[in-house]
Amino acid sequence: MSSISEETLRQTIVEIGRRMYAKGFVAANDGNISVRLDDNRILTTPTGVSKGYLEAEKMVVVDLQGKPLSGGRPSTELPLHLFIYQERPDVHAVVHAHPPFATGFATAGLALDKCVLAEVIVTIGTIPLAAYGTPSTEELPNTLKAYIHTCEAFLMANHGVVTVGKDLMEAYFKMERVEHYAKIIFIARALGGERVLPKEAVEKLYDLREVYGEKSLNPGCYACYHECIGEACSNHEVKYDPQAPDYFGEIVEKVLASVR
């Protein structure tokens, strides 16, 4: 488990909360942050507190089933975090926020899943759009089921964004990247639309993923699965399989197998 002290983890959550609030990723008391302390304990933000004004000693410790062990009441979005930790042993931190550009895409029903920017392909890969689920209920984690094993960042329809990482800063930086990416795509669309990178360029980026610390779990680009754009798409062969199931996760598995 983490060699970082619990005190440092508490301070890091405070710092991430400040940054998210200062950047306008959250308003009022929105958003939540959590990190694994050990195999069965999670440190998370309390409910009803602005992320811009968190205090290290007021964080909440819960077990993997959500039972409070110390501190006050945890975030109402705790089931979302617990679901991710239960499904992904490799994930050690989860960040949830409502950054306006990325949430705008999520609210317009648009995923960020084309191969467009090198940094995003290398560090995050596909950013799918999960269906709407009522916040603070079991509905919300259920919407991530199809994507949780193959993605690192998720748009949640009509709600916001959740990112995961092997540590707190990685999960937070993914949130920054998603919002920055959404802003760029928004501008590109105002200028006539983003151009998808050609297959050869994306394949070179697959190799580069080893160089970056934050290697994406999937190489990205499933945007045109249902409406294939042809050879220009990095995953044309995979997607143009008439037998292929209409299920995102299985498609990603196929792509992962082909690039390993």
Ligand SMILES: [Zn+2]
């Ligand atoms: Zn939320």
